[in-house]
Amino acid sequence: MGTTGTTDGPLLRLEGITVRFAGAQGPPAVDGVDLEVPAGRTVCVLGPSGSGKSTLLRVVAGLRRPDGGRVLLEGRDQARVPAHRRGVGLMFQDHQLFPQRDVLGNVLFGLRMRGTDRATARARAEELLRLVGLPEAGGRAPASLSGGEQQRVALARALAPEPRVLMLDEPLGQLDRDLRERLAVELRALFRTLGTTVLAVTHDQGEAFAMADRLVVMERGRVAQVGTPVEVWQRPASAFVARFLGFRNLVPVEAVGERRVRSPWGEIPFDPVPGTGSSGLPETWRGRAQLLVRPGGVRIIGGATDPVDDAGAGDAGAGAGTATPRCVVTGRTFRGDHVVLVLRPERGPTVEAACPLRGAPEEGEVVRIRFDPAETVALPPGEAGDRWEAPAPEG
Numbered sequence: 001m002g003t004t005g006t007t008d009g010p011l012l013r014l015e016g017i018t019v020r021f022a023g024a025q026g027p028p029a030v031d032g033v034d035l036e037v038p039a040g041r042t043v044c045v046l047g048p049s050g051s052g053k054s055t056l057l058r059v060v061a062g063l064r065r066p067d068g069g070r071v072l073l074e075g076r077d078q079a080r081v082p083a084h085r086r087g088v089g090l091m092f093q094d095h096q097l098f099p100q101r102d103v104l105g106n107v108l109f110g111l112r113m114r115g116t117d118r119a120t121a122r123a124r125a126e127e128l129l130r131l132v133g134l135p136e137a138g139g140r141a142p143a144s145l146s147g148g149e150q151q152r153v154a155l156a157r158a159l160a161p162e163p164r165v166l167m168l169d170e171p172l173g174q175l176d177r178d179l180r181e182r183l184a185v186e187l188r189a190l191f192r193t194l195g196t197t198v199l200a201v202t203h204d205q206g207e208a209f210a211m212a213d214r215l216v217v218m219e220r221g222r223v224a225q226v227g228t229p230v231e232v233w234q235r236p237a238s239a240f241v242a243r244f245l246g247f248r249n250l251v252p253v254e255a256v257g258e259r260r261v262r263s264p265w266g267e268i269p270f271d272p273v274p275g276t277g278s279s280g281l282p283e284t285w286r287g288r289a290q291l292l293v294r295p296g297g298v299r300i301i302g303g304a305t306d307p308v309d310d311a312g313a314g315d316a317g318a319g320a321g322t323a324t325p326r327c328v329v330t331g332r333t334f335r336g337d338h339v340v341l342v343l344r345p346e347r348g349p350t351v352e353a354a355c356p357l358r359g360a361p362e363e364g365e366v367v368r369i370r371f372d373p374a375e376t377v378a379l380p381p382g383e384a385g386d387r388w389e390a391p392a393p394e395g
């Protein structure tokens with residue numbers, strides 16, 4: 001009962017979708033968005049509140065006409081196709097089951113509307129309830145179910161009419177984090193089994209990373225980055241994306257030599273941007289960048305009294321001229337198998353470090369750190385609203 005495309009191209013393609021709300025100031029709510037969803041895949045649009053995610057879904061569903069651009073389903077322009085004929089399903093955060101119908105009645109609803117005969121509809125509804133893990137719940141009232149169970153029923157109801165594309169708007173938003181991440185993993189497996197094509201929007205990275213084959217990160221109505229979850233995590237395209245993913249160790253830097261930069265923490269070697277020359281930065285950045293250091297790349301190399309000279313030349317692991325700033329541990333949080341430390345260096349912004357439980361320093365301790373070049377990512381120097389300022393000179 002899968003929904004697969006009949007053409008070689010993506011099942012859903014958006015070309016330059018633009019939406020301007022009447023009377024709204026500033027740039028359009030959705031600003032020239034291109035996006036593709038291949039058949040049988042799950043694409044998650046991820047972005048902060050107000051970045052245009054829901055508006056985009058409404059355009060695909062046919063609930064809002066775009067001011068520019070096209071929606072193509074199986075290669076066909078949907079401009080003149082009304083919402084109810086597009087064959088797309090939409091599930092909102094507040095899934096609103098029909099309270100007066102039992103669970104089976106809720107799942108049957110779309111099938112009966114479509115004129116599916118009673119026996120076929122019932123068989124399919126029961127099959128879907130089994131697939132979402134509620135095989136015995138058909139006769140229950142929605143109000144007697146937990147939030148997570150209601151969410152599953154809503155999903156079964158949305159899947160029942162076999163939409164060509166299933167669209168989910170913050171599908172797990174109302175559930176607590178634990179359940180949300182578990183359900184996201186289950187959904188991914190379910191969509192794989194059914195071959196469902198899914199376009200989901202969420203502001204929750206955990207949910208998006210658990211569900212998506214491909215991520216589209218939005219920033220103020222525009223696409224900031226497209227890639228697999230691993231690609232986006234490993235190489236965020238901008239400081240905006242990096243911050244949105246929760247990375248905090250982000251500083252302006254200036255090239256000072258081959259694959260070395262001056263940062264507010266001192267001079268550090270970094271991982272060059274692929275395809276660049278000796279400086280390791282694209283020429284268009286003119287020797288400037290922002291540098292992200294992943295928390296796992298901040299290495300504790302010893303206590304304050306260990307023999308490391310202040311210019312940073314003494315530590316064998318760090319290499320000559322490499323900063324090994326001295327920091328006070330100001331925060332310490334357990335995260336299961338590791339500890340996240342907040343470190344206040346003598347100069348420059350605070351640093352977040354992830355380190356193994358064993359031997360992790362205590363709050364108030366003074367330590368030395370160095371930055372592992374393999375865990376750094378150079379990002380473009382600036383973007384709208386994000387001013388690049390030269391790092392303070394050392395000394």
Ligand SMILES: Nc1ncnc2c1ncn2[C@@H]1O[C@H](COP(=O)(O)OP(=O)(O)OP(=O)(O)O)[C@@H](O)[C@H]1O
Binds near residue numbers: 048
């Ligand atoms: N009907 C409307 N009239 C005017 N402006 C609107 C309307 N709907 C949305 N907007 C604006 O368009 C922008 C995008 O809104 P949208 O709801 O698509 O964002 P979102 O990313 O889905 O946010 P959230 O995660 O909070 O739902 C916002 O600035 C919002 O204020």
